[in-house]
Amino acid sequence: MEDLSSVRAEIDSIDKGIVELFEQRMECADKVGAYKAAHNLPILDRGRERQHLSDIAQSVPDDLRTYTEVLFQLLMEASRERQGAKQPNEEGASDLAAIDAAVASTPELFPRDAYVACQGVEGAYSQFAAERIFKHPNISYFESFEAVFRAVETGFSRYGVLPIENSTAGSVNKVYDLMMEHNFHVVRTTRVKIDHNLLGKPGAKAEDIREVYSHEQAINQCAEFLERRGIKTHVCENTAMAAKLVAQSDRTDIGALSSRACAQLYGLSVLMRDVQDRDDNYTRFACISKDLEIYPGANRTSLMIVVNHEPGALYRVLSKFYVLDINIIKLESRPIPGRDFEFMFYFDIDCPVAAPEFRTLMASIGDACEEYRYLGSYTEAV
CATH class of the missing domain: 3.40.190.10 (Periplasmic binding protein-like II)
Structure with a gap:
């Protein structure tokens, strides 16, 4: 068995060679990008990439095929990102211009x-x-x-x-x-x-409450409490509207899940405090x-993205964030009305608007999806 230090030395030597070859590959990618820009060609040539990836996968043993495909997918994504930063697509260039204008004009x-x-x-x-x-x-x-x-x-x-x-x-x-x-x-x-409280008419008791009004989210957040007491629920548009409804009623057996501020505001009594199922409720x-406003220090961005309805479509989007080392802090999907089995994906990402990787992302994100919307860059108030 070889000594571990000698094997690691061999790995270090191989890695050095890989880095040198990677630099050469990216230089070639720059030449490809320059040619495409000069001839008004799109950065992404999906047919060429698919064939190239298939040829490479066939050239390695079966037990290495998956790893090889992942490696070269990342290499090709890195090449596209570099080309995209130098040659933004039309939509990306428009968004970057709007972002720059907003940064310059926002107080x-x-x-x-x-x-x-x-x-x-x-x-x-x-x-x-x-x-x-x-x-x-x-x-x-x-x-x-x-x-x-x-x-x-x-x-x-x-x-x-x-x-x-x-x-x-x-x-x-x-x-x-x-x-x-x-x-x-x-x-x-x-x-x-969020601290939900059981509110009722003055003089009412918690054990007398048979029905509760509140917003759907508040009802869900207090589900265990309501089930344990066998309380019937009614959905309102808002927790404050629920408190107002109870205040205007003559019944003493109905209550509202709402804030303590609403109890004072609408003349109700707090029958039970903090009845939500969890205390860490935010x-x-x-x-x-309406207008794009980007204030200093903006370090979060929201995007809406529609991907093509085909295998690997979402992966191509996610790989962009991975290659650029951009953290996704929220990913939500919602069905698109009138389009069967197609979804809009909502991304919140953690990346300063002034960072070069943000500009690279905005310059090229359109190449990886069917359509997208830039919703803005901002900070979170505490």
Whole structure:
């Protein structure tokens, strides 16, 4: 048996040779990219790559075939990324120009005062999120999430604040579905600690409550508590609206799952505190605008991506993030209405907007998917 140190020395020597060959390969990739740019050819030649990968896979023993395919897929992805950075596709070049313009024109400080659209009524968690994002928001309340999108699209409100995911109940699917239908940009996000309380009419007792009103997410987050007590549930558009409904009722056997602030606001009693199933219950909210605004320090980006309906399509997108060492902090899929078995993928990535790998990604992401939308770059308010 060979000595371990001698084997490692041999590996180091081989790796040095691989690095030298990799440099030569990338120089050739640059020449290919220059030729394609001069002749207005697309960077991705899927037929050529497929045939080349097949030939390489056939040239190695069966037990190495899978590893070889993965290695060369990454090599080819790295080549495309390098070419794409130097030759952005039309959509990528347009997005980069818009991003540069937004960075140059957006003020250094995030606004302290603003007209903001929120879903629900006074006391909603969206209100708390708006007050965390802005120092002095002037809030207009709307009955639905779609109305918030419309208020921003039409210019009625400069900003809108919408819940997008909860740490225990998951994504707010209705909001993600509406993202496909409206034009907007994300300018900031924040997280709000959610503490659900059982509210009732003054004089009511917790053991008397037979029915509860609240938002679907709040009901899901308190499922164990409700099941244990055998309480019937009714879904409302908002937790604050549920509290308002109970306050306006003459019944003492109904309650609301809502915040303690809503108890004070609507003259209700807190019958039981913190009835959510988990204490680490946070909801993430997005602040949206019509125009693209990118404030200093933006280190997160949101994208909507549709991939081709074929094997390996999503892998080609994911490999871009891997090659560029960009961390994906959220990946959500939603079915596209009217298109059977096709999905829109929502990506939140962790990468400073000023980083070179971000520019490389935006220059070439369109080559790996059927279509995409850049939703904005931002920071998360704490």
